[in-house]
Amino acid sequence: IKKSGVKYVVGPMETTMEGELHQLLEIVEKAQEVCLKNGAKRVVSVVKIDYKAGGVTIDEKIAKYR
Template sequence: MSAINVSLQILPSVSDERIYEVVDKVIAYIDSTGVKYEVGPMETTMEGEFDKLLEIVKNAQEICVKEGASRVLSVVKIDYKPEGVTMNEKIGKYRK
């Protein structure tokens, strides 16, 4: 299967002081998976195989709970084309 894009915005229900700490743990996990990703101010966009990216989304929820979140609200966006889609084809022209 060709690469797709999945964007994940994760909002763990933890104290305000811990939100960035918990989100940073999720981003560190994403980094450890070896998928291509970019962190934005509102979400992290990943590029890779569909099943692997959905597994990452699932595991991100579990990381938040392990860090003490009583609830996790996530917004997931999927850009899928059978022939594949890359982040570069969408935003490459904006990079300097």
């Protein structure tokens, strides 16, 4: 994720990324490939997508908690 340049926040149970859908899905795919190349027999990825016309940012989503 870091190498991709997208904004991201690591939380206790998930990592939130901000960017264009095609770029984010490519990151998920690469993460799965890394797991498999390092010996994983199976990889399960859970993806949630929050889409809003005009965009939505991580900062907007968590502002009320800070």
